[in-house]
Amino acid sequence: MSAGSVATEPVLTEVVDGVLVVTINRPEARNAINTSTAEAMGAAMDRLDSDPSLTAGIITGAGGTFCAGMDLKAFLAGERPSIPGRGFAGIVEQPSAKPLIAAIEGYALAGGFEIALACDMIVAAEDVKLGLPEVKRGLVAAGGGLMRLPQRVPYHLAMEWALTGAMITAEQAHQVSLVNRLTPKGGALEAALELGRAIAAxxxxxxxxxxxxxxxxxxxxxxxxxxxxxxxxxxxxxxxxxxxxxxxxxxxxxxxxxxxxxxxxxxxxxxx
Incomplete structure (x- = not known):
């Protein structure tokens, strides 16, 4: 496959020491999820589940950000960024049966935050911003965020974040153990790989x-x-x-x- 064709793939995968690194590859759209991206993510989860040589997976984003959620332009054009069985982004309703680590740089907002919450561990750069801002748009975070967030942080805090649509800093998330590890900017993937290698061992x-x-x-x-x-x-x-x-x-x-x-x-x- 040529370099030009690789660049157009919505999701890239790479195997590193028994860990499948899955990269959402739409930096021009802040890695927002459209139908083709959801399908590719679902295929990556299927690969992780079925390949006995893989022990864990990492979800990350290209271009210095994790994911801005659903691609609203694609949605308005009639696309649905979900697939049967796995749901939004090919992951939120049925993540892999194997451990998943979110490696976050930049922003993980709305559906992007819900993808991170579908993972089992989160590694984030110290300048990361997280949040479920759907209520600010008159919408509901229906990609699992409202169900998973109260399982990860105290109830009252989950209520505050969900009902205000507040932007959450990586430091705040780390203080309440939502984030496993904080790294300098640009270091999330390498730290996630360190954690993934420890699991794959x-x-x-x-x-x-x-x-x-x-x-x-x-x-x-x-x-x-x-x-x-x-x-x-x-x-x-x-x-x-x-x-x-x-x-x-x-x-x-x-x-x-x-x-x-x-x-x-x-x-x-x-x-x-």
Missing amino acids: NGPLAVRASKQVIVEAPEWGRAEMFDKQREITLPVRESEDAREGATAFKEKRAPAGRGAERSERSGGTFPG
């Missing part, structure tokens, strides 16, 4: 199952929660990955194979 089956438990556990009743957890974790415990991980721990060596469990190897006992 672990057993892929264990990583995926751990995310599933964390995501699904709030919906489980007290009487059933350990049975539900066992359904997810027992296949991992009985896998070749787990056996190799335990053996490698005992022999004080790195586990062999892509899917091997990793653990601390400096003394102690292997966690059961």
Whole structure:
């Protein structure tokens, strides 16, 4: 593919050390989401879910900004920036089953913030601005932001941000643990890659199952929660990955194979 054709792709993907880096590539439109971008993002999520060599994903934006939300010009022209099954931007209703990190520079507003909230971790440059300004336009943030934000920050703060449409600084978001890591301007992707590599160094089956438990556990009743957890974790415990991980721990060596469990190897006992 020529350099000119690559530049026109709405979403770019690159594999780095077992991490799929997904870049929204519409800088001329502040990476706003139209139909083709949503379709490409959905395809990237499908790839991440189906490729056993990939353990985690990063969502970022080209040109120094993350995403300004829905492309209003495309919307007024009749486009719908969502796809069946995955929703807006190909991600907000069904993110990848594998861990996702948002690497944010510039702005993540409206649907752009909702994409970030669909991720499991957020790394942001210190000058980043976040927010759900829909109410200022007489609209409702219906891409998951109103449901996910109260799960990530205190209830009263989520209400204030959602009902005022306030612009949130990266520092404010970091103070309430909405942002995992703050970086200097231009450093979000590299810091996200550092975090992604740390995840990808672990057993892929264990990583995926751990995310599933964390995501699904709030919906489980007290009487059933350990049975539900066992359904997810027992296949991992009985896998070749787990056996190799335990053996490698005992022999004080790195586990062999892509899917091997990793653990601390400096003394102690292997966690059961």
